[in-house]
Amino acid sequence: MELVEALLGTLALFFLSLLDKKRERKHREAFEEIWRRKEAAKRVLLGLLSLFLLFLPAFGQGLVGRASVVDGDTLEVHGQRIRLWGIDTVESSQTCLDSRGKPWPCGRRAAFALADFIGQSPVACTPKDTDRYGRVVAVCVVKGVELNRWLVEEGWALAYLQYGGAVYLEAQREAERAKRGIWQGSFVPPWEYRKDPKAPPSAGSYTGAKKEGRCDPAYPTVCVPPPPPNLDCGDIPYRGFKVLPPDPHRFDRDRDGIGCER
Numbered sequence: 001m002e003l004v005e006a007l008l009g010t011l012a013l014f015f016l017s018l019l020d021k022k023r024e025r026k027h028r029e030a031f032e033e034i035w036r037r038k039e040a041a042k043r044v045l046l047g048l049l050s051l052f053l054l055f056l057p058a059f060g061q062g063l064v065g066r067a068s069v070v071d072g073d074t075l076e077v078h079g080q081r082i083r084l085w086g087i088d089t090v091e092s093s094q095t096c097l098d099s100r101g102k103p104w105p106c107g108r109r110a111a112f113a114l115a116d117f118i119g120q121s122p123v124a125c126t127p128k129d130t131d132r133y134g135r136v137v138a139v140c141v142v143k144g145v146e147l148n149r150w151l152v153e154e155g156w157a158l159a160y161l162q163y164g165g166a167v168y169l170e171a172q173r174e175a176e177r178a179k180r181g182i183w184q185g186s187f188v189p190p191w192e193y194r195k196d197p198k199a200p201p202s203a204g205s206y207t208g209a210k211k212e213g214r215c216d217p218a219y220p221t222v223c224v225p226p227p228p229p230n231l232d233c234g235d236i237p238y239r240g241f242k243v244l245p246p247d248p249h250r251f252d253r254d255r256d257g258i259g260c261e262r
Contacts, residue, residue: 063125063138067118072110072156074135077123081135084148085128086165088190089114089157095229096187099179103229106182110156113181117150118142128164137163155181158189218244219251219259233260 063082067075072089075082089110090096096106125138140147151157152168155175159165176183215223222238224231231249233239243252243259251259 063127063136065122066120067123067140067142069111069115069118072107072114073151075123075125075140077125081133082125082140083131083133083135083137084151084157085137085139086160086163086168087148087152087157088160088165089151090182090187090190091193094188094190094193096182096185098185101185103231106156106187110151110181113154113156114147114151118147123147153180155179155183160191162191216248218247218249220244224249 063077063080065077067077067082070076070081071092073084073087075084090107092107092111094105094107095103098104121142123140123142125136125140127136127138129137131137148157149168149171152159152171153175155178159168159172161169175181216226220242222241224238227248233251239260241251241259243257247259254261
């Protein structure tokens, strides 16, 4: 009888030890899961803190938010005009020549390219200076990409050496080698273009031609300068306008008196 009691006691202790080990394992697994979650949360918080510190100067100046494109190197965020630092983009009123010598509205295309790239994404700008027009001069980032450098790399802007743009020279050489943007043909540097008050208007905006009385009489309802250069419908913003002989740009291909119908 005593032997049986001893055996039962031993078995009871054995099963109790098994239960204790099972509980211990569960506790250990629970502790490890809590530790893993804490580490994951810590990594997320560190990442958010890094982003906050990265954009802290911009937050301090209120230069974070949706941006509208004024021209190829100027944005507006919360009503504040921002000039992109260190670069100079072709002017909106500027025309370049492509590889075949054909004019195209490079200034307007540069602004469109910038607007398309930004889309609806928020822009964060770090101010570096203020220019004589009261605009903030800044380096801006969208979707993790620096816009100043992106414009140079895509061939829409030049390194503005006079204002610290030497940091973008390698990006400019890369764009030139790849013949991107304005490098596909020939162009006048925008700082040289601005020196000439009589610079020819772009294919996208003929306000200069109108002021100088350079509207071709063959197109009485719109203002298109006479050739040269010769333009086509893709170079101008007008559609379905009146055309009179001799139609020097040949906008009216079917000779029905209406130019650029489609």
